[in-house]
Amino acid sequence: MARKYRQLMPDQRNQIQRGLNQGMSIRGIARQLGRSPSTISREIQRGRVEETYDAVCGREEAQRRRRKGVRKLTEGSPLTLAVTHAILQRKWSPEQIAGRLRMDYPEDKQWHVSHETIYQFIYAHPAGELRKALI
Structure with a gap:
């Protein structure tokens, strides 16, 4: 053992x-x-x-x-607003959002976020619009 x-x-x-x-x-x-x-x-x-x-x-x-790294998806940040918009308005999946951000900002690592981080962000909000939109 x-x-x-x-x-x-x-x-x-x-x-x-x-x-x-x-x-x-x-x-x-x-x-x-x-x-x-x-x-x-x-x-x-x-x-x-x-x-x-x-x-x-x-x-x-x-x-x-x-120590943990910097939290990427914090309330009010431009990245959080972009992710929220992509989920609610465009109906994109976290995988699509993560891939698109890497394509749109290839040199700017601040805009690179993994789909797992987006899922954690979604499920951290209790019974919110993001979870409903994703389901």
Whole structure:
């Protein structure tokens, strides 16, 4: 049975830093935390400041990696208005809208949106016109 991924907790990052400062090996730290040595090694590489590991930098790097991208379809944006118009007025499917936007704006990545994003936008609106128009 596969193990479930668990992210390192702040106290575990602090233990890594203390262990390194005490001269412990990566395998010794991994044994102490009940983690894989490769997990500890990757965390040390990500949180490295010059020649040492810093738990705060490791936590900040983990947070930075977890951040989501920019939401493309927000209320009032020109892209949202164009998508809404295409669904309600032209009766286009999300696949047609995504393809047309790529054709109309080949160089402007801000206008590129996937059909999955459009579907999520439609279904995020409870019992709205967009859902009814799509069905």
